[in-house]
Amino acid sequence: MTDTPPAHPVLADLDWPLRTAHLALRPARPEDAAAIWPWYGREDVQEYTTTRPGDLAAMQEWWDEPSRLASTVVAERDGVIVATGMIKVQDAWGQSDVVEQARGTLAELGWTVDPGRQGEGIGTELAAALLDVAIDGLGIRRVVAECFAVNTASRRVMEKIGMRLEAVHREDSLHRSGHWMDGATYAILASERAAGERMTGSDETASHQETR
Numbered sequence: 001m002t003d004t005p006p007a008h009p010v011l012a013d014l015d016w017p018l019r020t021a022h023l024a025l026r027p028a029r030p031e032d033a034a035a036i037w038p039w040y041g042r043e044d045v046q047e048y049t050t051t052r053p054g055d056l057a058a059m060q061e062w063w064d065e066p067s068r069l070a071s072t073v074v075a076e077r078d079g080v081i082v083a084t085g086m087i088k089v090q091d092a093w094g095q096s097d098v099v100e101q102a103r104g105t106l107a108e109l110g111w112t113v114d115p116g117r118q119g120e121g122i123g124t125e126l127a128a129a130l131l132d133v134a135i136d137g138l139g140i141r142r143v144v145a146e147c148f149a150v151n152t153a154s155r156r157v158m159e160k161i162g163m164r165l166e167a168v169h170r171e172d173s174l175h176r177s178g179h180w181m182d183g184a185t186y187a188i189l190a191s192e193r194a195a196g197e198r199m200t201g202s203d204e205t206a207s208h209q210e211t212r
């Protein structure tokens with residue numbers, strides 16, 4: 001008899017919107033692509049991201065991929081989308097005799113904030129909420145985030161939500177400029193986070209807002 005691992009919840013199974021101190025998060029919808037395109041399509045916004053769609057049509061096609069919609073949330077402030085977030089659930093590595101138990105236990109986070117709203121604490125507040133969703137909502141045991149090592153803003157977000165720097169990989173990442181650049185990997189385990197402070201809606205997040 002084979003043990004069937006329990007089915008993991010997906011984003012669509014959770015209660016939405018998720019409200020944080022200043023944001024309302026909900027799963028992405030196809031029509032969001034056109035709404036965010038004016039800022040999301042900017043070259044400076046996509047300088048260190050994986051994909052820079054060339055025009056709205058390409059953006060729409062990319063956004064509409066079922067796996068992308070299923071792993072993307074948008075964050076609204078006063079009814080306007082100010083940020084996007086990613087929670088991509090993956091299989092952790094495991095030895096073949098136990099690998100079924102490793103499926104769906106890992107999640108990678110990502111984030112993008114409207115450049116007109118950067119530096120207000122939105123990225124940190126969103127990222128903290130994504131971490132909460134991944135661990136509390138989806139039951140993920142290990143959460144990772146990766147970036148070009150030069151992406152100081154994203155690294156600060158990772159650090160501020162309690163993720164640990166696990167590695168800086170020497171020239172492992174090819175930038176579209178043609179340069180091989182260092183990549184940074186941050187992570188946090190659910191068990192580590194349980195021992196720390198939850199940030200969503202916490203005083204720390206709120207006071208961060210007040211000081212900016």
Ligand SMILES: CC(C)(COP(=O)(O)OP(=O)(O)OC[C@H]1O[C@@H](n2cnc3c(N)ncnc32)[C@H](O)[C@@H]1OP(=O)(O)O)[C@@H](O)C(=O)NCCC(=O)NCCS
Nearest residue numbers: 045111112113118119120121122123124147152153154156
């Ligand atoms: C990374 C990003 C999401 C941060 O969003 P944000 O709303 O500006 O972040 P916050 O306001 O919460 O600030 C987080 C920290 O980053 C710092 N920061 C923000 N912009 C920065 C910049 N351009 N350079 C250096 N640090 C920066 C802030 O000062 C803050 O750190 P501090 O509290 O020590 O001062 C945003 O810069 C962005 O969308 N970048 C483009 C997309 C991207 O690179 N995504 C990540 C790909 S891995």
